[in-house]
Amino acid sequence: MLLNVSLTLLNGLGTTIEIFLLTLLFSLPLGLVVAFGSMSNFTPLRWLCNTVVWIVRGTPLMLQLIAFFYVPGIAGFQIWPSGDAGRMMATVVAFSINYACYFSVIYRGGIQGVPIGQREAGEVLGMTKSQIFFKVTLLQMVKRIVPPMSNEIITLVKDTSLARIIAVYELTFTGYSYMKSSGLVWPLFYTGLFYLLFVGVLTILFNYIERKLSYFR
Amino acid sequence: MAILDVQHIEKHFGATRVLEDISFSLEEGQALSIIGSSGSGKTTLLRCLNFLETPDHGTISVRGETLFDANDPSTQRESDIRKKRLHFGMVFQSFNLFPQYTALQNVTLARELLAKTEHTGDTHEVIQAEGKALLEKMGLADRMDNYPHQLSGGQQQRVAIARALAMKPDILCFDEPTSALDPELTGEVLKVIRSLADQHTTMVIVTHEMAFARDVADYVIFMDGGVIVEQGDPRQVIDNPQEERTRQFLAHYSDQ
Numbered sequence: 001m002l003l004n005v006s007l008t009l010l011n012g013l014g015t016t017i018e019i020f021l022l023t024l025l026f027s028l029p030l031g032l033v034v035a036f037g038s039m040s041n042f043t044p045l046r047w048l049c050n051t052v053v054w055i056v057r058g059t060p061l062m063l064q065l066i067a068f069f070y071v072p073g074i075a076g077f078q079i080w081p082s083g084d085a086g087r088m089m090a091t092v093v094a095f096s097i098n099y100a101c102y103f104s105v106i107y108r109g110g111i112q113g114v115p116i117g118q119r120e121a122g123e124v125l126g127m128t129k130s131q132i133f134f135k136v137t138l139l140q141m142v143k144r145i146v147p148p149m150s151n152e153i154i155t156l157v158k159d160t161s162l163a164r165i166i167a168v169y170e171l172t173f174t175g176y177s178y179m180k181s182s183g184l185v186w187p188l189f190y191t192g193l194f195y196l197l198f199v200g201v202l203t204i205l206f207n208y209i210e211r212k213l214s215y216f217r
Numbered sequence: 218m219a220i221l222d223v224q225h226i227e228k229h230f231g232a233t234r235v236l237e238d239i240s241f242s243l244e245e246g247q248a249l250s251i252i253g254s255s256g257s258g259k260t261t262l263l264r265c266l267n268f269l270e271t272p273d274h275g276t277i278s279v280r281g282e283t284l285f286d287a288n289d290p291s292t293q294r295e296s297d298i299r300k301k302r303l304h305f306g307m308v309f310q311s312f313n314l315f316p317q318y319t320a321l322q323n324v325t326l327a328r329e330l331l332a333k334t335e336h337t338g339d340t341h342e343v344i345q346a347e348g349k350a351l352l353e354k355m356g357l358a359d360r361m362d363n364y365p366h367q368l369s370g371g372q373q374q375r376v377a378i379a380r381a382l383a384m385k386p387d388i389l390c391f392d393e394p395t396s397a398l399d400p401e402l403t404g405e406v407l408k409v410i411r412s413l414a415d416q417h418t419t420m421v422i423v424t425h426e427m428a429f430a431r432d433v434a435d436y437v438i439f440m441d442g443g444v445i446v447e448q449g450d451p452r453q454v455i456d457n458p459q460e461e462r463t464r465q466f467l468a469h470y471s472d473q
Contacts, residue, residue, distance in 0.1 A: 115313070117309060117313035120313065126327060126384065127299075140317060215317075216364050216365070
């Protein structure tokens with residue numbers, strides 16, 4: 001019985017991890033693009049980025065998920081492949097854009113939090129702009145954003161459960177289905193344990209990164 | 218020929234004129250002190266020399282080469298400015314050391330990067346050896362592997378001086394190098410600057426330390442409201458000022 005539940009939930013966990021990793025893969029760099037856009041001297045670009053961030057942060061992720069999955073089809077553009085692959089793709093796209101917007105604000109705070117004197121010190125030493133970014137600013141920025149990023153990434157673990165609204169068989173959907181079909185309650189709590197372990201591993205990882213970066217202030 | 222020649226520099230921030238018709242020159246091996254109250258434009262002038270600010274008018278020449286001419290856009294190309302900056306070294310009031318690097322890494326980083334991109338021919342070994350020698354000269358032989366937060370303010374500022382010297386600038390600029398330090402730590406930094414003056418390092422020093430300016434500088438400029446009010450021999454200007462505004466300013470320091 002326990003083995004049976006475990007195997008089913010592990011299947012759902014696989015999908016959850018897939019959404020989680022793919023979302024990070026796309027949203028981490030995309031967030032940096034949006035961050036630079038929202039700090040650009042070119043007003044239309046800055047305006048565009050800020051508007052997108054406003055819309056994405058101002059509406060529920062579940063609503064965005066539904067919109068991304070259903071609206072193209074209704075409007076006559078079948079952009080998603082049929083079946084599970086299409087559901088998965090829509091999920092990853094919606095999640096990536098959503099998280100990129102949140103990350104962009106954290107990145108911006110990290111970049112602007114590095115004192116301007118750091119850049120100027122690099123400039124007077126004849127460094128190029130990219131040398132200043134990669135050799136001087138970046139690590140200080142990373143150190144600053146680790147705590148807020150860990151918050152956001154841990155939220156992502158649990159937000160993956162929203163994908164069930166477009167029938168993606170992720171962990172929560174799996175546990176819920178098992179509970180419904182078997183009439184047993186404990187598989188639902190068992191499902192929670194999976195999330196706890198997932199977040200536990202991440203917490204250890206973030207603590208490790210914070211410790212690694214604690215050698216400077 | 219003067220090593221540094223500044224002519225008719227003018228700078229506005231919006232509608233505010235912060236520098237007005239600033240002209241002076243500096244001979245090789247000499248130390249120039251710029252004194253004046255806060256907001257008089259001293260720091261802005263120093264930042265203009267280091268291309269951290271772009272003057273609206275005027276020219277800046279080093280060894281007869283015009284590095285900046287407000288009327289000539291070809292002197293303001295971003296890629297050239299980066300190299301022109303190397304004529305000047307800058308020591309900031311707030312040190313601005315890179316926190317994630319050790320004292321030695323702070324000193325060597327920019328030269329290592331320059332050697333890589335510009336193929337200056339400096340080897341890693343030479344850069345490291347010269348960096349260590351500079352820190353030893355600053356009295357920091359036992360602090361090379363410490364990170365900035367492990368150093369006192371005075372030590373940090375000495376690392377910053379070594380970092381600026383590592384690029385072998387023609388002219389070393391100091392922006393109130395002791396203003397962010399506790400009074401008991403200013404001495405060690407002033408001592409280092411004094412020894413640099415003794416070795417005839419060409420320097421421009423913005424400072425509030427009047428006694429120091431008088432003793433160390435070969436030439437002094439008093440600024441007020443963005444203009445040079447008085448300039449000349451430090452003993453002349455500081456001990457026997459001709460202008461009323463200079464006298465008023467120096468009166469604040471007389472009881473120290």
